[in-house]
Amino acid sequence: MNPEDIKAVFEMKPEAAVAYLKQKGVAVSWDWQDMLDDAHATAFTVAKTAGMDVANDIYSAVVKAAETGQTPEQFSQEITPVLQRKGWWGRQEVPNPDTGEFQTAMLGSPHRLKTIYMTNMQSAYMAGRYVQMKEAADTHPYWEYIAVNDSRTRETHRLLHGRIYRADDPVWDSLYPPLDYRCRCRVRPLSAERGRDKVLPSPELETITVDIGENRFTGEQRHARRTGIRIGRQFVAPNAGFNANQGKTMLSRMAQVAVDKAQAVHPDIARVALKEMMKNERFKNSLSAGALAWVLELLKG
Structure with missing residues (x-):
């Protein structure tokens, strides 16, 4: 996918996505639970990179992919040899830097690199898209949630498809994509004429706390918030760790x-x-x- 293809898909300039990525710092982490919600917008991290000197390599590769319009396959082909040379590849017994305890962990793999690529690109493009839509809110005051609606679409994301709320509705503080790893959803701005008769009343937001596992170093149980809405009997909210508008x-x-x-x-x-x-x-x-x-x-x- 080249920059022109990206621009056509997301209806925005690729430069906005690159700017989002470049304003991040790099933070090393061992567990994905170490970085949740708002932290994703200010820091780039990949779980199981602590102490292994590869987080900066992956971050640089992601930024380059956004700048040059690399496909997931091109991104993977370029970064894989670097990670393999540094030993960050496959399933290995590695020491947890917090405890020193050895544990089995899946490090790099083609599947994982594709997830890293897709999640970071979607976050970057949707963050840039948000800035542009906020700037155009005077002429396009309504936003519509758009899901891909194919066999890989999550059911909760499918339920959001076509729902229209005001651009300043608090619902977008949490239900603004991506809502999960590999989420492909987006938001489309609508003019007053197109959205006025279809806009939904502001929904009641509900926040639940979910268990996301124990910190083996401290023994403390970790939790995350999920803020969403009820559609019928279904609770629709971002997955743990994505409870923020990037x-x-x-x-x-x-x-x-x-x-x-x-x-x-x-x-x-x-x-x-x-x-x-x-x-x-x-x-x-x-x-x-x-x-x-x-x-x-x-x-x-």
């Missing part, structure tokens, strides 16, 4: 970075800069409650 989290992080930098300069300079930035609704809406309060207090001066 695009919204990215915007909030960038806004916080701007505020942090403003706090480090003279108040008079910060006041002028932030006064201009607050004219941008996207920036204002991305601020956390604490950051917004600080900015408003500064602007009073």
Whole structure:
């Protein structure tokens, strides 16, 4: 899939997806449960990479794939020899860096590399897509959930297909794809004319806590939140670890970075800069409650 194909599929510029990937840091982890929800938007990680010096290699390969429009097969062909040379391949007995205990773990494999590729690409493109749709909300105030609807589509994702909510509906804070590993869903913006008669009332959101296994190092039981809605008798929510809107989290992080930098300069300079930035609704809406309060207090001066 080349960049033009990607642009046609996602109806957005590939550069936005690359920007999302490049603003991430790299974090090593042993278990997938170490990185949940909002953390995915600010850090790139692959489970079972702690202490094995391969997380940066995989991250660089993912960024390159987005920049050059590599297919999953091309991505895998390029990164596989690197991982094999470093020993991160196949099922092996490896020491847990937290405990020193040896355990059997599946490291690299063609299936796993495809999952890494698809999950990160979908997160990146949907985050960039979110930014563009928020910017166009004045002309396209309604969003429609779109599932692929083939034999591989999860039933809960199929239930969301065609559901239309306002662009500012809180439902998108959690039910914005990807909702799981290898999720292929997307969201389509609709004009006022196309969405007005089809928009659904804001649904009641429900949050449940699920068990995601024991931390073998501390002995503590780990949990994750899943926030979703009821469609009939079915609870429809992101899978554990995906309970966040990647695009919204990215915007909030960038806004916080701007505020942090403003706090480090003279108040008079910060006041002028932030006064201009607050004219941008996207920036204002991305601020956390604490950051917004600080900015408003500064602007009073």
